[in-house]
Amino acid sequence: HAFGRDEVLAGIDFRLRAGEVVALVGPSGCGKTTLLHLAAGLLTVQAGEVSNSFSSTAFMFQQPRLLPWKTALDNIALGLKAAGVGRDERHFRARELALRLGLAHRDLDKFPHQLSGGMQSRVALARALVLAPELLLLDEPFSALDVGLKEELYRLLLAQQAEQGMGVLMITHDLMEAVRLSDAILVMAPTPGRIVCRFELGQPAASRDDAWVYHHTAELLQTAAVRDSFGLPPAVPALAEVPAVRPGAGLRLVVP
Known part of the structure; x- marks a missing residue:
């Protein structure tokens, strides 16, 4: 898929099943929103095909x-x-x-x-x-919300998704959000936009606690594919010994 002479997406091939939550994760400009709009039928497919056998689709935008x-x-x-x-x-x-x-x-x-x-x-x-859509498309609708409200809406969304059995395709910059909500994470890289790896999260989303989410997010951040996609330097091995805080070190802030 291209805009003018600029190739936006290439080599995309994935499947979303009923009842499955799949997250597209990647840096800005990697084609996540374009891919979501193609899935929604908001853009015309220039090459290849989008086969959507879900009987109904709903879209939730950033705003x-x-x-x-x-x-x-x-x-x-x-x-x-x-x-x-x-x-x-x-x-x-x-x-x-x-x-x-x-x-x-x-x-x-x-x-x-x-x-x-x-x-x-x-x-x-x-x-x-x-x-009651069979397919729900989410374009970063929680990105501007505070963490407490995000967690509450995550819980409500997962409860409705489990009850209705709908498939969900979501895009996010937030790797922790993807780990919190999805069954599988597709990591995208730019120029042109492409899927570079897929991670399966074995534990049901409703049973993941904070410790599980933090641990698996940290694990993903150490993988070469994720770091390359987001332009991060190679992972550095953990220090064998963490230096102690200097006695007397601190920070004071006074607002009269």
């Missing part, structure tokens, strides 16, 4: 992209309206899911500008999930 003139409830129900679902039914489904995702009744009557960034992200997630 919530809520319609400013519609309430949170109507934003969530927007896809159901497009699918021809009646007003009462779509509002019932949207409200039920929104409450499960941590939105309060009072939030659903608010407009996007009245919601915090975290609440807007919940609305965007609910808008995608209320369609």
